[in-house]
Amino acid sequence: MIAELGHYALVLALGLSLIQGVAPLIGARRGDAALMQLGSSTALMQFVFAAASFAALVACYLMSDFSVANVFQNSNSQMPVIYKFTSAWGNHEGSMLLWVLILALFGALVAGFGSNLPATLKADVLAVQAWIGAAFYLFILFTSNPFLRIAEPPFEGRDLNPILQDFGLAVHPPLLYLGYVGCSIAFSFAAAALIEGRIDAAWARYVRPWTLGAWMALTVGIAMGSYWAYYELGWGGWWFWDPVENASLMPWLAATALLHSAVVMEKRDALKIWTLLLAILAFSLSLLGTFLVRSGVLTSVHTFASDPTRGVFILAILVIFIGGSLALFAWRAPALTQGGLFAPVSREGALLLNNLFLASACATVFVGTLYPLALEALTGDKISVGAPFFVLTFAPLFVPLLLAMPFGPLLAWKRGDAYGAAQRLLAAAAVGVMAVVIVLIAEGGSVSLAPFGIGLALFVMGGAVTDLAERTGVVRIPFAAARARAAGLPRSAWGTALAHFGVGVTLLGIVAETHWNAERIVSLKPSQAVTLRHYELTFEDVVARQGPNYREQVARFAVRRDGQVLATLEPSKRSFATRGMTTTEAALLTRGVSQLYVSLGDTAADGALVVRIYHKPLVLLIWLGALVMALGGALSLSDRRLRIGAPKPAAKSTLAPAE
Amino acid sequence: MRSVILAVLIVLQTMTLAAAVQPDEVLKDPALETRARHLSRELRCMVCQNQSIDDSDAPLARDLRLLVRDRLTAGDSDQQVLDFLVARYGDFVLLRPPVRTSTFLLWTFPPAIFLAGAIALALTLRRRKQTGENFPDLTKAEQERLATLVDDRRPTSPR
Numbered sequence: 001m002i003a004e005l006g007h008y009a010l011v012l013a014l015g016l017s018l019i020q021g022v023a024p025l026i027g028a029r030r031g032d033a034a035l036m037q038l039g040s041s042t043a044l045m046q047f048v049f050a051a052a053s054f055a056a057l058v059a060c061y062l063m064s065d066f067s068v069a070n071v072f073q074n075s076n077s078q079m080p081v082i083y084k085f086t087s088a089w090g091n092h093e094g095s096m097l098l099w100v101l102i103l104a105l106f107g108a109l110v111a112g113f114g115s116n117l118p119a120t121l122k123a124d125v126l127a128v129q130a131w132i133g134a135a136f137y138l139f140i141l142f143t144s145n146p147f148l149r150i151a152e153p154p155f156e157g158r159d160l161n162p163i164l165q166d167f168g169l170a171v172h173p174p175l176l177y178l179g180y181v182g183c184s185i186a187f188s189f190a191a192a193a194l195i196e197g198r199i200d201a202a203w204a205r206y207v208r209p210w211t212l213g214a215w216m217a218l219t220v221g222i223a224m225g226s227y228w229a230y231y232e233l234g235w236g237g238w239w240f241w242d243p244v245e246n247a248s249l250m251p252w253l254a255a256t257a258l259l260h261s262a263v264v265m266e267k268r269d270a271l272k273i274w275t276l277l278l279a280i281l282a283f284s285l286s287l288l289g290t291f292l293v294r295s296g297v298l299t300s301v302h303t304f305a306s307d308p309t310r311g312v313f314i315l316a317i318l319v320i321f322i323g324g325s326l327a328l329f330a331w332r333a334p335a336l337t338q339g340g341l342f343a344p345v346s347r348e349g350a351l352l353l354n355n356l357f358l359a360s361a362c363a364t365v366f367v368g369t370l371y372p373l374a375l376e377a378l379t380g381d382k383i384s385v386g387a388p389f390f391v392l393t394f395a396p397l398f399v400p401l402l403l404a405m406p407f408g409p410l411l412a413w414k415r416g417d418a419y420g421a422a423q424r425l426l427a428a429a430a431v432g433v434m435a436v437v438i439v440l441i442a443e444g445g446s447v448s449l450a451p452f453g454i455g456l457a458l459f460v461m462g463g464a465v466t467d468l469a470e471r472t473g474v475v476r477i478p479f480a481a482a483r484a485r486a487a488g489l490p491r492s493a494w495g496t497a498l499a500h501f502g503v504g505v506t507l508l509g510i511v512a513e514t515h516w517n518a519e520r521i522v523s524l525k526p527s528q529a530v531t532l533r534h535y536e537l538t539f540e541d542v543v544a545r546q547g548p549n550y551r552e553q554v555a556r557f558a559v560r561r562d563g564q565v566l567a568t569l570e571p572s573k574r575s576f577a578t579r580g581m582t583t584t585e586a587a588l589l590t591r592g593v594s595q596l597y598v599s600l601g602d603t604a605a606d607g608a609l610v611v612r613i614y615h616k617p618l619v620l621l622i623w624l625g626a627l628v629m630a631l632g633g634a635l636s637l638s639d640r641r642l643r644i645g646a647p648k649p650a651a652k653s654t655l656a657p658a659e
Numbered sequence: 660m661r662s663v664i665l666a667v668l669i670v671l672q673t674m675t676l677a678a679a680v681q682p683d684e685v686l687k688d689p690a691l692e693t694r695a696r697h698l699s700r701e702l703r704c705m706v707c708q709n710q711s712i713d714d715s716d717a718p719l720a721r722d723l724r725l726l727v728r729d730r731l732t733a734g735d736s737d738q739q740v741l742d743f744l745v746a747r748y749g750d751f752v753l754l755r756p757p758v759r760t761s762t763f764l765l766w767t768f769p770p771a772i773f774l775a776g777a778i779a780l781a782l783t784l785r786r787r788k789q790t791g792e793n794f795p796d797l798t799k800a801e802q803e804r805l806a807t808l809v810d811d812r813r814p815t816s817p818r
Contacts, residue, residue, distance in 0.1 A: 240709065240714075241709075242708070242709050298708070344784040352780055352784075353780070356773070356776045356780050357773075359776060360769065360772050360773040363768070363769070363772045364769040364772070367768045367769070368765070371762075371765045375761060375762075379761065381750075381761055382749070383753075383761070384709070384750075384752070384753060384754050385754070385756055386709060386754025386755065387700070387711070387754060388701055388755035389754065389755050389756065393769040396769075397773065521680050521682050522682050523682040523683070601681065610682055
């Protein structure tokens with residue numbers, strides 16, 4: 001019954017989205033307030049029904065209703081409740097339902113909180129949003145229905161893939177989806193602006209909080225996914241340049257670029273056309289990610305061809321929305337007016353440079369990810385494009401970007417003073433250069449790029465601090481006065497500095513982990529010890545434990561440093577009977593921001609155990625940096641001018657209430 | 660989308676556990692072992708989804724790791740090892756695709772798109788600067804009109 005209700009609610013949501021896609025659009029053209037208002041009410045109701053549908057699926061999972069095929073395939077009555085809950089989206093159908101739920105949520109938020117928007121813009125935005133929703137409701141209902149029943153229900157479910165039985169599944173997909181789908185708002189605003197043929201600084205101000213929110217979710221979502229892979233996969237890698245990861249990196253790069261160009265548009269009324277294009281691209285890349293992952297095209301072009309229903313459906317959605325929006329762009333964008341003027345060396349110029357690098361990096365990832373697929377489809381040749389390619393092409397674009405980054409915030413709008421900015425960055429540069437020299441000496445002159453990486457990271461961090469010091473005047477004026485100025489500084493200024501600082505932190509982590517990662521791969525018998533750097537690990541014994549739906553072999557290691565026992569690490573191997581699979585659970589010892597990582601390999605016949613031990617200096621900075629970036633975004637989001645919104649033209653557009 | 664989940668799922672399809680290099684594979688000579696590890700990261704485990712043989716636990720990856728070490732011990736240079744593997748398995752084994760006609764676009768695209776972007780950016784900036792600063796000079800008539808307008812706004816000028 002619950003499954004049927006969920007199914008029914010989904011169909012109703014589709015119906016509502018169809019109304020929402022048409023009525024407000026007509027209303028906006030005719031100036032009919034009632035029709036426009038219909039957009040808001042349908043958006044709210046559509047969210048209610050999408051939520052009801054999702055709740056129904058979750059209920060089926062929590063009750064272990066194995067008569068529902070989706071639950072049978074991805075759940076098990078023995079699983080802890082949290083995993084029963086998260087497994088609702090740990091599969092194709094459920095994850096698509098989560099996708100539309102978040103889409104509907106954003107639509108409802110625009111309807112509920114968009115009271116400061118001009119009525120026609122709001123109506124158009126909601127209509128575009130509804131088209132996206134309708135397309136995905138149709139996709140779910142026709143190709144990926146999670147509510148299908150099994151005629152003869154089995155007693156027990158097949159269990160969730162053990163690797164997904166982790167807290168990461170509770171956090172990573174929802175955050176990533178918030179980010180992906182959040183990009184749809186910027187897309188809808190862009191499409192609405194093109195339909196209206198009017199775009200101004202106020203538009204940028206309306207869109208910015210949504211972009212910022214989506215960007216934050218994407219940043220944390222990607223970082224969480226990376227950390228999850230790091231501790232779950234058992235070899236300590238945190239980024240693999242896998243096509244699936246690239247699919248999430250591309251929208252992030254585009255959204256980052258959009259965030260920056262929207263600032264120029266908001267403050268200076270310039271770069272309108274480019275900003276619109278970026279808004280379209282960011283969401284298009286999210287859709288592309290959905291296509292890549294959901295169609296099976298990544299495994300092989302041939303898999304795609306053999307079972308094309310889902311793939312072709314998403315491809316059609318992709319073509320309609322990307323093609324349609326780009327066509328609309330090509331048609332309407334030339335009519336938009338050019339904005340404010342500026343000199344090449346200026347804040348605007350710096351932000352454009354940022355966009356150049358980010359867009360190029362995004363295009364590089366795009367080509368690297370899709371080239372093998374295209375080549376195989378066209379010629380049948382199979383090539384691999386892996387990490388070495390991406391490192392080689394991505395780094396040359398990111399290093400100059402990071403070098404230039406501290407200059408940006410120090411340049412004035414319209415016409416900046418590059419020499420002055422360089423002078424103010426002397427301290428930061430000195431810190432960076434000193435770091436290079438110190439690391440070079442410590443490394444004993446061995447040839448590597450590590451010292452320069454560390455220097456660059458510190459320069460970036462120093463640049464962010466310089467930015468704040470300059471704005472508060474803390475080195476020039478008395479402390480009390482500087483404190484007063486700091487209090488008066490807009491939160492977006494703090495946000496910028498913090499986010500830029502976070503980039504430096506992440507870079508520091510990446511460089512340190514890449515160059516000073518130490519590993520030992522050894523075969524140990526009980527009571528044997530092994531040393532890595534300052535740590536001595538003694539393999540004590542193996543104990544068996546019974547988990548809720550698995551058995552595990554736990555190996556215990558005493559970790560000593562200078563003879564002192566620091567901790568007992570308990571890496572384990574879990575075997576899940578239902579799927580007949582085993583997973584490794586790495587054990588981590590965190591010291592400051594560095595980690596000692598122990599994971600288990602095979603056990604030999606004589607009881608010797610293969611153990612992999614890694615010492616990863618500063619590794620946590622990789623993800624902490626991402627959190628700092630997101631925190632910067634949050635600060636910026638709380639800025640007064642974003643909360644209040646643009647000066648209201650609403651007085652005119654507040655029309656008679658629709659009844 | 661759902662980067663890790665899928666990465667993980669795909670990894671799982673081809674093997675049970677990811678845990679790469681085994682202790683018995685490690686070469687005695689540290690310099691040679693370092694070269695072997697370095698090469699392993701450039702080579703694809705062909706039965707896996709986008710994994711290097713250094714990361715993969717598949718039996719094929721182990722065979723390839725041992726093969727790389729055998730060749731190195733036999734005195735091959737890094738390039739000779741790579742050539743040997745390409746001759747055997749084709750370009751597919753290389754994670755860094757070689758520059759050929761078929762990959763020409765792949766390699767030239769990143770610098771090309773950057774250059775194209777940079778040129779477009781430079782042109783835009785130049786155009787903006789021109790329209791911004793090079794207003795045509797006022798004609799004589801316009802200058803006189805401007806002067807009278809400015810004069811008019813002064814209350815009384817004894818001039």
